[in-house]
Amino acid sequence: MAGVLSPRETGRLIAETSKDVSICTDGIKKTAQVVFDHVKKDAFSVKSWKEHELNPKTMDKAAVDWVFLADTLNFSFYSDDETKKYSVEYGGKKHTGYWSLCAAINRALDDGIPITDPNYYASISQEKLASILRSDTDYNIPLLDKRVEVLHEAGSVLLKKYDGSFINCIKQSEKSAQSLLKLVVEDFPAYRDEAEYNGKKVAFYKRAQILIADVWGCCEGQGYGEFNDIDTITMFADYRIPQCLVYFGALKYSDDLLQTLRKDVNIENGDRLEMEIRGCSIWATELICEETKKLLAADPQTADADINAILVDHYLWDYRREKADEMRNIPFHKTRCIYY
Numbered sequence: 222m223a224g225v226l227s228p229r230e231t232g233r234l235i236a237e238t239s240k241d242v243s244i245c246t247d248g249i250k251k252t253a254q255v256v257f258d259h260v261k262k263d264a265f266s267v268k269s270w271k272e273h274e275l276n277p278k279t280m281d282k283a284a285v286d287w288v289f290l291a292d293t294l295n296f297s298f299y300s301d302d303e304t305k306k307y308s309v310e311y312g313g314k315k316h317t318g319y320w321s322l323c324a325a326i327n328r329a330l331d332d333g334i335p336i337t338d339p340n341y342y343a344s345i346s347q348e349k350l351a352s353i354l355r356s357d358t359d360y361n362i363p364l365l366d367k368r369v370e371v372l373h374e375a376g377s378v379l380l381k382k383y384d385g386s387f388i389n390c391i392k393q394s395e396k397s398a399q400s401l402l403k404l405v406v407e408d409f410p411a412y413r414d415e416a417e418y419n420g421k422k423v424a425f426y427k428r429a430q431i432l433i434a435d436v437w438g439c440c441e442g443q444g445y446g447e448f449n450d451i452d453t454i455t456m457f458a459d460y461r462i463p464q465c466l467v468y469f470g471a472l473k474y475s476d477d478l479l480q481t482l483r484k485d486v487n488i489e490n491g492d493r494l495e496m497e498i499r500g501c502s503i504w505a506t507e508l509i510c511e512e513t514k515k516l517l518a519a520d521p522q523t524a525d526a527d528i529n530a531i532l533v534d535h536y537l538w539d540y541r542r543e544k545a546d547e548m549r550n551i552p553f554h555k556t557r558c559i560y561y
């Protein structure tokens with residue numbers, strides 16, 4: 222990480238110099254009001270992570286191993302052909318996108334396959350992974366070959382350096398999210414989500430940060446999930462939150478960018494447009510979080526409620542899922558890569 226801007230500073234830099242993506246103060250305030258209303262109504266907190274039916278319900282090593290596997294594969298679920306979707310049925314429900322991955326992991330575990338054990342996935346064959354992640358439609362998970370590669374890499378590093386479990390990475394980080402972030406991006410190259418912007422080395426670290434956030438959420442901020450600097454983690458620069466931020470008017474795309482996105486072309490990872498979307502999303506979420514904190518502090522009923530960029534992100538991500546139909550006219554950027 223030496224000489225690389227942190228995700229927060231990356232967001233600030235890109236927001237200051239971006240040409241095709243701008244941050245709108247009215248939209249920031251509007252989004253903060255929506256987040257504030259939700260926190261006030263539903264007591265949204267670190268405990269909300271577990272309410273998702275597919276997420277682990279324990280707070281032990283098995284749950285952390287599950288989170289590490291899921292976030293090692295947590296990228297690129299969108300279809301090239303919008304009429305088809307990668308989908309996995311589990312618990313009587315059809316799951317799509319990211320949730321299909323979770324459903325497939327749980328399906329494998331139910332079938333007695335030790336998919337969360339690095340002794341198993343460090344040498345898994347492409348055929349075996351294809352079977353484990355198989356879709357219930359004729360559209361399979363994208364980038365299967367890359368998924369095998371990242372599992373081999375992650376599994377062998379865990380076995381060689383961390384006695385076969387991510388809990389030992391957590392222990393070594395001594396309750397510091399930033400130390401854990403540094404460890405993950407240094408030792409697990411597939412998490413090294415970096416680029417160059419206007420001659421500067423920048424970092425988005427989407428999967429490394431969501432990995433830490435998911436451990437925090439899964440363990441409700443205790444035990445393996447106890448981090449004294451968790452609020453320094455930024456939102457996770459994926460391809461869904463930007464859609465939501467545009468929907469709320471917090472982000473505005475130039476006509477040129479909208480036209481490009483509507484052509485449904487793949488934008489390369491590291492392209493200026495892709496970095497402007499991701500960087501401005503990080504900075505807009507930081508601003509929304511600050512605004513939400515002010516609203517919470519000003520209301521006696523919520524004066525002691527906690528909020529951070531992780532919780533704002535999760536709320537917006539879940540919101541986008543629920544309102545997918547309302548947002549279908551807002552294009553998302555398609556960047557086929559292993560980073561998000």
Ligand SMILES: Nc1nc2c(c(CN[C@H]3C=C[C@H](O)[C@@H]3O)cn2[C@@H]2O[C@H](COP(=O)(O)O)[C@@H](O)[C@H]2O)c(=O)[nH]1
Nearest residue numbers: 295296297298299318319457459460461462535538561
């Ligand atoms: N920024 C952000 N990106 C997130 C998530 C999650 C899942 N988190 C869940 C777990 C607990 C929380 O409460 C969330 O419910 C997945 N992704 C990313 O989205 C994309 C997949 O989208 P779709 O094709 O629609 O499934 C893909 O890039 C994936 O990496 C998040 O939380 N934040």
